[in-house]
Amino acid sequence: MDPDNKKNMPDSEIDQCDFICVHESVVNQVLKAMPREQELLDLAEFYKVFGDATRVKILYVLSQSEMCVCDIANLLQMGQSAISHQLRVLKQMRLVKFRREGKTVFYSLADGHIETILAQGMEHINE
Amino acid sequence: MDPDNKKNMPDSEIDQCDFICVHESVVNQVLKAMPREQELLDLAEFYKVFGDATRVKILYVLSQSEMCVCDIANLLQMGQSAISHQLRVLKQMRLVKFRREGKTVFYSLADGHIETILAQGMEHINE
DNA sequence: TAAACATATGAACAGATATTCATATAATAA
């Protein structure tokens, strides 16, 4: 039976590409080894946080020292509100933690792992 | 002289947060250690590519086997055009390479480094 | 040559996202 002949295939297997060019054995093998859908969605969400210049800069400055919102805003020359919104994103993804001291809130990296990830990315773009 | 008194500061140092809460010594120190602006922009662009579920899935399937566009489309149950567009993004960021064999174009990961990055991300979201 | 096929690509559209503005909340000082 010719796997490249769609006339012989049940409707359920007809799809986007009309299955004409599909290399079945490879596809089936890879399908089995794929992580769960949710895991892949989470992974993309995770990297999406790093995929913004403002957030990357925040992570970088926090990798050097804990810092309050206003310090970060001044360092990056951006509005306090913008920074605060982004810190919320970073907080939700558990990339930063914070402590309150009077009126001031000090943010810092949640763990050292994050610097490793930044370094790994830097390594790749400088190759 | 009180660094927190903006009345004594030149206009050039007045900014978003009115410099009232800035911890100068920390800020200045961090400023020196910051990577160049362009490097940070590039880093964000790099991670942005990983920050999309479709692209992450493509990278994952390619980590298992080289594959043609149509195979990928079928595996992910998406249109050929969508996959082709995303492969272009991955190609531009040098995350995938390709070879032509007749009408078919086979894509594969540009280097092993990419699997490391995916694994690192997976590690972090499963902690 | 013409037909079939795999892939690429431009345009359009819908949905997501980052910043700004105005304002709310929380803590301190007067």
Place this chain on the structure above:
DNA sequence: TTATTATATGAATATCTGTTCATATGTTTA
């Protein structure tokens, strides 16, 4: 208490981004 200050947040807006659709390109086969 009121005023001041640091931060947080909802709404609005402008921009960006991913998919679809239609079609173009490049290759093979008849």
